[in-house]
Amino acid sequence: MDQHAPQPGAEGLAEPLRSRWSPSVYDDSHRLTSEEVETLLRAAQWAPSRGNSQPWTFFVCEPGTPQHDALVATLTRGNAGWVPRASLVLVSAAHVRTAEEPESEQASPFALHDVGQAAAHVTLQARAMGLHAHQFAGFDHDALAEALGVPATHDLLAGIAVGVLGDPEDVDERTAARDDRDRVRRPLAEWAFAGRFGDAWIAGGAAGGVADSQP
Ligand SMILES: Cc1cc2nc3c(=O)[nH]c(=O)nc-3n(C[C@H](O)[C@H](O)[C@H](O)COP(=O)(O)O)c2cc1C
Numbered sequence: 001m002d003q004h005a006p007q008p009g010a011e012g013l014a015e016p017l018r019s020r021w022s023p024s025v026y027d028d029s030h031r032l033t034s035e036e037v038e039t040l041l042r043a044a045q046w047a048p049s050r051g052n053s054q055p056w057t058f059f060v061c062e063p064g065t066p067q068h069d070a071l072v073a074t075l076t077r078g079n080a081g082w083v084p085r086a087s088l089v090l091v092s093a094a095h096v097r098t099a100e101e102p103e104s105e106q107a108s109p110f111a112l113h114d115v116g117q118a119a120a121h122v123t124l125q126a127r128a129m130g131l132h133a134h135q136f137a138g139f140d141h142d143a144l145a146e147a148l149g150v151p152a153t154h155d156l157l158a159g160i161a162v163g164v165l166g167d168p169e170d171v172d173e174r175t176a177a178r179d180d181r182d183r184v185r186r187p188l189a190e191w192a193f194a195g196r197f198g199d200a201w202i203a204g205g206a207a208g209g210v211a212d213s214q215p
Pocket of ligand 1 (some may be wrong): 022023035078079134136139158
């Protein structure tokens with residue numbers, strides 16, 4: 001039984017949404033096959049995007065590769081204890097500018113939305129394959145962009161660490177404790193609106209409905 005899912009309010013979600021969570025204790029001896037890596041990339045490839053613009057780039061960082069070494073060197077202290085143990089990290093970038101000049105025209109106002117959605121698809125595909133995924137943005141973006149040769153038309157965004165659960169005994173206490181944290185969410189009433197901004201959507205309609213019956 002997975003203590004992390006389903007959470008209250010998530011019981012009605014379909015798999016793999018229902019059992020997804022972001023672990024920090026990975027088995028560092030596990031590796032993905034190249035077919036599995038390709039399938040994860042296919043999940044991003046088939047994500048929807050504005051005008052089918054597909055403004056994403058993903059760097060495939062497997063342990064032992066120069067791009068993985070470059071990523072590990074830029075991780076924040078909080079991420080350095082767990083990210084390197086994952087089987088694979090995909091680092092996303094978005095095509096945000098039409099030219100290298102900082103003031104050049106925006107490539108697409110929806111680029112960040114689209115890359116985030118592609119990342120979500122990778123994350124869910126990973127869960128459907130029996131894997132886990134944990135996204136992270138805690139790394140030195142400028143240093144990694146430089147190391148990976150990212151052109152100024154693109155912004156590096158986030159990493160997706162993918163792998164299988166490891167033994168908490170194999171990691172330091174701080175990293176192990178991360179996976180015991182409660183998963184909490186803002187209540188629906190704070191952000192699901194019916195009508196004008198701030199008017200909470202009510203389950204079952206205004207008559208007899210209850211706002212925020214679930215967390
Ligand atoms: C864009 C983005 C950046 C994140 N950055 C980090 C990070 O640097 N370190 C980390 O441990 N988790 C990071 N996370 C993971 C979130 O903390 C996590 O998804 C959130 O706490 C909800 O937990 P859950 O995924 O288990 O539901 C990030 C997630 C996203 C989507």
